[in-house]
Amino acid sequence: MVKSEIDARMLAEADAMRARDLAVLWHPCTQMAEHPDTLPLVPIRRGRGVWLEGVDGRRYLDAVSSWWTNLFGHGEPRIAAAIGQQALELEHVIYAGFAHEPGLRLAEQLLALAPPGLARVFYADNGSAAIEVALKMSFHSFLNRGQSQRRKFVALRNGYHGETIGALSMGDIPLYRRVYAPLLLEPLFAPSPDAFDAEPGESAEQCALRRADELDAVFAAHEGEICALVLEPLVQCAGSMRMHHPAYLRRAREICNAHGAHLIADEIAVGFGRTGTFFACEQAGISPDFLCLSKGLTGGFLPMSAVLTTAHVYEAFLGDSRERAFLHSHSYTGNPLGCAAALASLAIFAEEPILARNRDTARRMAELAAPLAAHPQVRDVRQTGMILAIEMAPGERRGLRAYRSALANGVVLRPLGDVLYWMPPYCIGEDELQHLARATFAAIEEATT
Incomplete structure (x- = not known):
């Protein structure tokens, strides 16, 4: 089976799961009327490390540790x-x-x-x-x-x-x-x-x-x-x-x-x-x-x-x-x-020296987020350890627009109002941090223009 056929099959499988889900489920902390159009439902097949793999084959960096629960990465053996x-x-x-x-x-x-x-x-x-x-x-x-x-x-x-x-x-x-x-x-x-x-x-x-x-x-x-x-x-x-x-x-x-x-x-x-x-x-x-x-x-x-x-x-x-x-x-x-x-x-x-590694990761997070502080639509960038928050200037549904933009770039950034935050699993590496920073900057750009 050629790749295009595989992709088409996976997309169809994801669409079918969305339809089945929305026929029977009530998701937490969600205005269900926004599904399926305003707020995309993302069917997930598996997780490995900092990545979630969708049923449609797309990958998403879990920057919020699945509601702040995951420490060492998905599927930690x-x-x-x-x-x-x-x-x-x-x-x-x-x-x-x-x-x-x-x-x-x-x-x-x-x-x-x-x-x-x-x-x-x-x-x-x-x-x-x-x-x-x-x-x-x-x-x-x-x-x-x-x-x-x-x-x-x-x-x-x-x-x-x-x-x-x-x-x-x-x-x-x-x-x-x-x-x-x-x-x-x-x-x-x-x-x-x-x-x-x-x-x-x-x-x-x-x-x-x-x-x-x-x-x-x-x-x-x-x-x-x-x-x-x-x-x-x-x-x-x-x-x-x-x-x-x-x-x-x-x-x-x-x-x-x-x-x-x-x-x-x-x-x-x-x-x-x-x-x-x-x-x-x-x-x-x-x-x-x-x-x-x-x-x-x-x-x-x-x-x-x-x-x-x-x-x-x-x-x-x-x-x-x-x-x-x-x-x-x-x-x-x-x-x-x-x-x-x-x-x-x-x-x-x-x-393992988890806390020492976290301190190194937190310093790198601070370095990558520092340019965001100069963005005209960012009011504050703050950090405590492995928690970093970027507060955008208030605007109509800016958080939602940023969320959708980040998803399109393969990152889960679930906002708190106008605040985007990074709270990734501790196993996040340099390439993944850079990907997170790029997707966050793009999300802020799209949300505030």
Whole structure:
């Protein structure tokens, strides 16, 4: 069969899959009315390294790590093998009253890597569920200690923590929150320490400290009523990849301590080396009371999350009353396949100098993105580790136009409004980085002219 016939067959197969898909499926975070014309649906056959291969034979550089989950590249054989081996032994068992080696080993390794003071691990299914667990644990631990007046939470403006009711309540992005507002909890929102909003002449650190003073005022106005502060350390990812100085985290820890409240660190997107350190909290030298993990936890292979907390929180639930216990569960809590994937991912960190290589890659990303800062329609280029964001000047559907342009050039750049960002798998190489930079520049040109 000649190449033209093969190509025609593959194109027909892709078209057929699109039609079948749109007849039965409802995709996440999508206005389905935009399919099939305004927003192209891209059928994918396989993934290898930083590349996704479409059913039609086209290849796409996964610059967003498939919603920030993939660490070492698609099809990473060591993780795939670990899942397969575990599946032959034990695919799942109820985690209430039972135990298994993968879940135990993963908890031990996570605690060994985590900031000091974290002593217990609770498994859940996804990032939103991890936030729900932390919120409930925080409230319930105070209740068990006789502090029933603590019922409020503090969250940051422009933050995002997931889509379930409790997690969504802690978010402040109108696109996600507005419709469901009547159903949500009402946290106390403190100003974001985002350096993009620094005053003229104010450094990122000065901005962070000024915002920390405003955070302290929120706590002081509600003395003894607050359970916890919920925040994303260093980068508000879904909040247009806005970034802040680590000084804010240090002050936030001090403020929570001073007012007897918990600190919940949402490292669902920024953990596992994304910011330049294994956990983002390390850059501020702090330990949270709750560390929420997901996405990269399994290297991008399986849905799983973990909430790490302190012995003090854990001990508040002990006693002879069943109501005192933490009666929260997920059917797939501690799933052995997810644990096996996570253990294989952590083994790669132990065997290879991943963080050192990431720092080199981050420097190269900065070099390639530097010319974009001079573009007349670019307001800001900012970076924290392996997360780099390019904020275009606002315009009618510029993000969508940039997305379509990048796809045509073989790159997945899923925008956040008018913000394009690079958060690629750690295995990205020089040629691929240059391809990403060229496609991004072309996308901005097409979106802004």
